[in-house]
Structure formats: C-alpha cells, structure tokens
Amino acid sequence: MHPTRRHLLTAASAAVLVALLPGCAQTPEKKFEPVVGQAGKDVIWVPTPDEVVQRMLDMAEVKPGERVVDLGSGDGKIAIAAARRGARARGIEYNPDMVALSRRNAREAGVQVDFRQGDIFKEDFREADVVTLYLLPTLNERLRPILLDMKPGTRVTSHQFRMGDWMPDRTDELASREAHLWIVPAKVAGKWNLRVADAQPVPLELSQRYQNVEGHAQVEGNRVPLEQAKLRGSAIRFDLPAGNIGALRFEGTVDPAGRMQGTVTSPAGQRRPFTATRS
Ligand SMILES: C[S@@+](CC[C@H](N)C(=O)[O-])C[C@H]1O[C@@H](n2cnc3c(N)ncnc32)[C@H](O)[C@@H]1O
Structure with a gap:
C-alpha cells in the first residue's frame, strides 16, 4: 500500500477509536522540556557544568547547615548540589516551569531544597551565607550593592562572570570556564x-x-x-x-x-x- 494512504487509514481508525472511547479524546498532559538557551526574564537558561558547580561550592567552602541561595536557579542543579553537602539550600527562579522542574529534580535526588518562583531583584536573600550566580556581568553589577550589604564574610561565587570593579578574592579556571569567589568585606572606612x-x-x-x-x-x-x-x-x-x-x-x-x-x-x-x- 502507498505509505500516504496507509497513514490516512491509520489516522481514520484513530479518529473512530477516539469517538468510541471518550477518555482517549483527552490530550495527555504535555511534559515541560527545558531547552538550553531558552529565554529567561533577564538572562537565558544555560546550566552550569557539574565540575564547575562542585568547584564553586568548594571555593565557597559550603558547610552543612549553612544557607546557600542560587539566584536564577534554572533546573536547580547548584542548589541541589549544595543540599547534597548538607546545606540549607534555596533557589530563586523566575520561570515557573523551571521551578516545577527543579522541585522534581530535588525530589528525585532525595534532598530538601526551597525552590521559589520570584525575581532575584525583588526577593530577599540577605540571610544567606553563600550566594551562587550564573547570570551576566551587568546583572552581577546590579546585585553588587545588595551583596555588599550582606553580613561580612558572606561568600559569593559566580560562574564565568565578574562583578565590575569589585575584584574577586579568588578565580579558578576549569573546563574552559572561570569560577570566581568574593568574600563580603566588613565596613571599616x-x-x-x-x-x-x-x-x-x-x-x-x-x-x-x-x-x-x-x-x-x-x-x-x-x-x-x-x-x-x-x-x-x-x-x-x-x-x-x-x-x-x-x-x-x-x-x-x-x-x-x-x-x-x-x-x-x-x-x-x-x-x-x-x-x-x-x-
Ligand atoms: C544562565 S541560567 C543559570 C541556571 C543555574 N543557576 C545554573 O547555573 O545552572 C540563568 C537562570 O536565571 C533565570 N532568570 C533570569 N532572570 C531572572 C530573574 N530576574 N529572576 C529570577 N530568575 C531569573 C533564567 O530563567 C535562568 O534559568
């Protein structure tokens, strides 16, 4: 049989089935599939490679019980990795589908993470001991005054992007990327x-x-x-x-x-x- 004709027949028999069995008419719930490079509110979604995630958490010396927040948490991988180290991890992400995905990912990883839908420029994260970022240089600079007002000793780590003229305390190169660390200084002037x-x-x-x-x-x-x-x-x-x-x-x-x-x-x-x- 001609392939187009066979296709039409299959479609016709499917239509008959749908008519006979009303339950079949419901479209199955479409599963959200993230796409690397998809639009985000202020920056697209690109996940940080695992090796860089681990290095960022190493540089920040994340300890069990510490509060870690990932700003723009995407699929949740940085916050989940921090929770695996025993941290009280949080993620703030604007895209609600990504928030749902990150919650599923945390469940599958068997860790507790507080993923919240919100705008990183509106949410309050001042209680954090460690802030992780993979945003853009301009966004890091917008966050800078908020970060500098956090308690002295707060560690800020960023994948790839810097913070204007606030030089990092440490920069590591790995996997053709950079990971930076800043330690919020006390105000002594x-x-x-x-x-x-x-x-x-x-x-x-x-x-x-x-x-x-x-x-x-x-x-x-x-x-x-x-x-x-x-x-x-x-x-x-x-x-x-x-x-x-x-x-x-x-x-x-x-x-x-x-x-x-x-x-x-x-x-x-x-x-x-x-x-x-x-x-
Ligand atoms: C480059 S991805 C980084 C994802 C994750 N932090 C990682 O390193 O794997 C940036 C994420 O920030 C989110 N985003 C962009 N603008 C935001 C905003 N104003 N508030 C919260 N999330 C935002 C995007 O949706 C995206 O998931």
Whole structure:
C-alpha cells in the first residue's frame, strides 16, 4: 500500500477509536522540556557544568547547615548540589516551569531544597551565607550593592562572570570556564581610636574600596601610613611601622557592633591584645 494512504487509514481508525472511547479524546498532559538557551526574564537558561558547580561550592567552602541561595536557579542543579553537602539550600527562579522542574529534580535526588518562583531583584536573600550566580556581568553589577550589604564574610561565587570593579578574592579556571569567589568585606572606612593594652589611644584612619584597605595612624603627632593592610570578611590585619625596629602587626576582627579587637605582635614577637572603636 502507498505509505500516504496507509497513514490516512491509520489516522481514520484513530479518529473512530477516539469517538468510541471518550477518555482517549483527552490530550495527555504535555511534559515541560527545558531547552538550553531558552529565554529567561533577564538572562537565558544555560546550566552550569557539574565540575564547575562542585568547584564553586568548594571555593565557597559550603558547610552543612549553612544557607546557600542560587539566584536564577534554572533546573536547580547548584542548589541541589549544595543540599547534597548538607546545606540549607534555596533557589530563586523566575520561570515557573523551571521551578516545577527543579522541585522534581530535588525530589528525585532525595534532598530538601526551597525552590521559589520570584525575581532575584525583588526577593530577599540577605540571610544567606553563600550566594551562587550564573547570570551576566551587568546583572552581577546590579546585585553588587545588595551583596555588599550582606553580613561580612558572606561568600559569593559566580560562574564565568565578574562583578565590575569589585575584584574577586579568588578565580579558578576549569573546563574552559572561570569560577570566581568574593568574600563580603566588613565596613571599616572611617576614624578609629586604637588602644593597645592600657596605653593612650592612637588615632587611626582607614579608607576602603571593597576588600582593599589603606590607612594611617597618628603616632606622637606623626602620620604613619599602614602597610600590608588586608580585609577578608570581618578579619583585618595591618602593619604599623615602628621606626627602625620593624613594625607592629595588628590582626583582629570587626564585630557586628563595629568594634575591632585582636592581637598586636611586636617585632620581637611579644603579643598584646588591642581594641579599636569608632571615634
Ligand atoms: C544562565 S541560567 C543559570 C541556571 C543555574 N543557576 C545554573 O547555573 O545552572 C540563568 C537562570 O536565571 C533565570 N532568570 C533570569 N532572570 C531572572 C530573574 N530576574 N529572576 C529570577 N530568575 C531569573 C533564567 O530563567 C535562568 O534559568
């Protein structure tokens, strides 16, 4: 039989069947199939390769119980991988079909993940310890002020894209991609009074651009620039040159109330506690 004729006959017999059995007339529910490159609200969907997902979570040192949020969570793979490490994982995704898919994927993986439909620029994720991104440079820059306002020490990791002039603390290259890590720095710019044990306070002034810090102290009327100043989350350290005997090394943390405390080590290795308060 001619193939077209056989096809028509098959279609005709199918039509008869549908007429006889009303249940057959219902169209089966169409399963959503994501397509790499499909449109998204602000960026298309392209999944991060598994190897890069693992590296991002390694770089961020995700620990069990920590809150991890993937912004623009797609099929959910980053949040699911974080949940497999014991994290309290969350995903925010605009496309409701992708949200449903990611919930199915989490169920199949046997992990609990809070996938929510929403816009990453409207949802509140400030409680997170780790934020993961695979968006676009412009979107990362739009998120930057929100990220910089998160608690010091929050880790932000991005597949491929940077964050404008906020330089990453670390970049790894793998699988022809880049993975970046930023650690949200404490806010330290301004004037401080530095006290070592019972000695008179020394005025200290710090300026800051993201995690980069510079400053000087007023020691006996002299302006002494700090050296080797470093800020990593709420951990700060700097050297205060002390004439020809070397430098005093200050290592401490900035607490949520904005107080600095730690230990100062003399060139001879003697250690004393120090504090600094805003003046
Ligand atoms: C490049 S994909 C990354 C998916 C996933 N994070 C990964 O790395 O495998 C970006 C995702 O962000 C979603 N998206 C785009 N704009 C968004 C917005 N304003 N709010 C929430 N999700 C958004 C897209 O639908 C897409 O699933």
